[in-house]
Amino acid sequence: MKHYEWVMHSPEETMSLARKLGEKLEAGSVITLEGDLGAGKTTFTKGLAKGLGIEKTINSPTFTIVKEYKGRLPLYHMDVYRLEDEMEDLGFDEYFEGDGVTVIEWAHLIEAQLPKERLNIYLFHHGDHQRRLVMEPVGKRYEQLCKEILET
Ligand code: ADP
Numbered sequence: 001m002k003h004y005e006w007v008m009h010s011p012e013e014t015m016s017l018a019r020k021l022g023e024k025l026e027a028g029s030v031i032t033l034e035g036d037l038g039a040g041k042t043t044f045t046k047g048l049a050k051g052l053g054i055e056k057t058i059n060s061p062t063f064t065i066v067k068e069y070k071g072r073l074p075l076y077h078m079d080v081y082r083l084e085d086e087m088e089d090l091g092f093d094e095y096f097e098g099d100g101v102t103v104i105e106w107a108h109l110i111e112a113q114l115p116k117e118r119l120n121i122y123l124f125h126h127g128d129h130q131r132r133l134v135m136e137p138v139g140k141r142y143e144q145l146c147k148e149i150l151e152t
């Protein structure tokens with residue numbers, strides 16, 4: 001599968017790329033974030049939220065599974081790390097198909113419930129302040145999005 005790679009040299013750089021993405025997202029977009037603890041999934045989400053015009057501070061939704069924020073489009077920020085049963089249906093489809101943008105940390109834990117078309121993002125530790133970031137678009141819409149980000 002086609003993928004795009006970057007090395008991010010600071011949290012600010014990660015947020016800035018995420019912000020660019022956030023500015024281009026449309027309703028019904030689904031983004032998965034994978035990576036170890038501290039890899040930068042929540043940091044990436046903070047930048048993405050800025051790009052959606054969200055002013056509230058984004059915190060990890062560890063105990064709630066889903067947090068909603070109002071912006072140019074609503075953001076549904078999920079962290080499914082603590083979900084006990086991977087098939088438990090918390091009405092995910094309504095988020096995925098809704099009028100907002102869904103970002104899912106640890107998304108592979110609900111793999112079977114994810115839409116096929118989505119933007120998969122992987123973050124890897126790469127020294128103390130660097131992270132390798134890989135984007136894997138699945139579907140035309142997300143391929144186009146990645147190309148636009150590369151051009152800006
Ligand atoms: P996760 O949600 O994946 O557990 P967080 O975003 O909560 O990770 O934490 C990432 C931590 O790593 C933050 O403390 C952040 O400041 C730090 N960090 C250091 N370098 C980077 C980088 N290049 N990109 C993102 N985060 C970084």
Ligand code: MG
Nearest residue numbers: 041042060105
């Ligand atoms: Mg997190």
